[in-house]
Amino acid sequence: MLARTIAFERVCPSVLLMSLFVLSGCGGKEAAAPSQVSPSRPVALAEPKVYAMKGVVRSIEVSEGLVTIRHEEIPGLMPAMTMPFGVADKAMLEDLEPGDEVEGKLTIGKGSSLLTELTVTCPALVPTLSLSPKGGLTRLDSKPKALTIGGLVPDFAMTTQEGKEIKLSELRGQVIVLTFIYTRCPLPEFCPLLDKKFRELAEIEGRSADRAKAVRLLSISFDPEHDTPTILAQHAKIQGAKPPLWTFAVASHDELSKVATCLGLMYGPTPNEIMHNRVVAVIAADGKLARLITGPEGGTWTAVDVSKTVRSLLPNPSK
Ligand SMILES: [Cu+2]
Known part of the structure; x- marks a missing residue:
């Protein structure tokens, strides 16, 4: 190495x-999860x-x-x-x-x-290098500015597992928890882990009908070459995801480029897999970024904790 x-x-x-x-x-x-810091x-x-x-x-x-x-x-x-x-x-x-x-x-x-x-x-995936969707690395002139909390998340288009074209901006009014995955991911600590945490989050958010209506979990694939709506629908079924609360979608590389940099997402193919980092964004009902989880926290965040963030953004936090 x-x-x-x-x-x-x-x-x-x-x-x-x-x-x-x-x-x-x-x-x-990474080493087996430690239970404590000593x-x-x-x-x-x-x-x-x-x-x-x-x-x-x-x-x-x-x-x-x-x-x-x-x-x-x-x-x-x-x-x-x-x-x-x-x-x-x-x-x-x-x-x-x-x-x-x-x-x-x-x-x-x-x-x-x-x-x-x-x-x-x-090296850690740091956002000074961009993994090109076509393969290879592009060096960025400067460290791209991650969107600050309270900044408006740029709009982009995606296709849901039902084959419906939607834009992020159309989901205003709901609190959105968004992540990026691809269904073929072989690394247990990456997409399968994000799926597992979203499953836990969906379980919490789905406990009340009112809450489920106010919240949308979005897992967006950055693998449009493979992840068709049909494949996403199959994957969603395996995950036990019930749209609309937890929706899978896929976006083109062009559309993803509108949000990737500002949310710190990097991905790019290698011969056997798509290398990527883990990003979770919590977006308030007005489309503004409320919380951004990147870096090592991308693998350690908990559904209970993110759910607290979601609850704090709902008009009636007691729900
Ligand atoms: Cu992955």
Whole structure:
């Protein structure tokens, strides 16, 4: 696997060409879900011992010299978990991004532990690079501006699982929870996980008829070459999705480009799959962005929590 020690923003063009290959290795490799975050607990050993560590960066505190990593099992030391690590050289943290897959050496000595030789093996999908729907990466001139909370979500057209052409703006009046998926996704932590969370959300929102009418869950496919309305309808049935509360739809790449950048969505094909990140947007009844879930939170958000956001946007929040 290629190593990266500089941020994507500063990647040279030749590295850009290789990046799609690098990205194709990302996705389903995160360590088993940790149930808790525990502080770094040094183990007293007579002689310092060095362990190889692999994981995904969750957060970085450069001034503290700390990086929180959801790491895989470290044989002989500890099971997979999320925990902060101290680093010898704070400069090592400056170019890290949450979501970066990393490798390093963990030295456990007398009453201390230290992370060294930290390298990025697979960069996080950060929105300074755009994955072209036709394949390959396009470098954007500047980091695209994500829509700020309260900004109007740009309109775009899509076709529902019933084959009906609709525009996002036609759904004004309802609180919309929108995500992007493709039905062939092989990575359990990506589209199948988003489907599962939407299923839970649909179950919560569907408990009262009034609430179900006021809310629309939209799973939009970015794979129009495969995800026809018929395939979406089959997929919806498997998911137990009952439109209109939970509707599947598909949009063309041109239409998706109207919202992808401002919602931080990136997707693009590799030989075996479509690489993409996870984005969930909660849109208020007036069409304005109320909440945007991207980055690592794209995989950790809960239906109960998003449902609270939805409830806060309804005219009668007690419903
Ligand atoms: Cu996927």
